[in-house]
Amino acid sequence: MTHILVVEDEPSLCQLLVNNLGFEGYSVEAVGDGLPALAAHAAHRADLIVLDLMLPQLDGFEVLRILREGKDEVPVLMLTARGEETDRVQGLSLGADDYLVKPFSVLELMARVKAILRRTRPLDRPPLLRSGPFRFDLPRLDARRDGKPLELTPREFRLLEILITHAGRTHSRKELLQLAWERDARPSARTVDVHIANLRRKLGEEQGAPWIATVGGEGYRWVTPVATEPGEGPSGK
Incomplete structure (x- = not known):
């Protein structure tokens, strides 16, 4: 299983x-700081590190420098509250991937x-998912019905x-809001209903045979x- 290390000191965002x-x-x-991050990575090597740059003691720049000076090429996705170009350039020049x-x-x-995991672990292609007339290639954001x-x-x-990766499980509106919307968004439960209605329409639900049930x-x-199958992706051919 792909292992991701999150290094972020803000509890809610973490x-x-x-x-x-x-x-x-x-x-x-x-973990919430740079030194625990290095220790955690040493104990259980991560496939990707999501690294905040502004940390209480050992900051993300220093963590990244230590990793790269030690010839550790673990992929790193930087998170920062800073929008200045110099910070981005510094992080990328130290060896961050994005x-x-x-x-x-x-x-x-x-x-x-x-995207980072596809570039760095190209052989780990997830399987395709099939459900009824649908075929899904999640990494490629490709969904098809009967090949279309x-x-x-x-x-x-x-x-x-x-929904499809947890078929049969009921997701509350609150849970869907937390998982599908950004943290600072202010959508309502009604927003979820509208998006589900649009999704149902595009899926082409037949009367009496819904793909998405209201519980x-x-x-x-x-x-x-939902079943898995190997493959290169839904071509529709």
Whole structure:
């Protein structure tokens, strides 16, 4: 299982990262400073480090410098509240693979994480998912029905990904808001309902045979069994 080390001293953001990365199926460990990060990585080597630059004692720049001077090429995604170009340049010049400036979208974070892992672990191609007439290639953000691509927005795809990767489990509106929207967004439960309605329409749900069920007025779940299959991606050919 892909192991990700999160180095972030802000508790609420740290928990958000842990929850979302864990939901994606990654093994996640979190620490709040640079020295514990180096110790954690030494004890259990990470496949990716999500590294905040502004840490209480040993900052992210120093952590990155120590890793690279030690010939450790673990991929690093920098997180910073600083928007100055010099900070980004310094981090990248020290050997970071990518960066995100706070506040950032959870959708963008997940896309960056997956892109880095695809580049650095090209043989670890996740399987395709099939459910009824649908075929999903999650890393490529590709969803098809009977070979025809579905025109989904990034938010709709994120909601779909949450539902199909945990088929049969009910997700409350609150949980979907936490997992599919960025931390500083202020959507309501009604926002989830609207996006689910649009997603249902694009999936082409037949009357009496919904793919996404409403459960007790509390939340939603994907009701059709999901299976995995190997492959290069849904070509539709």
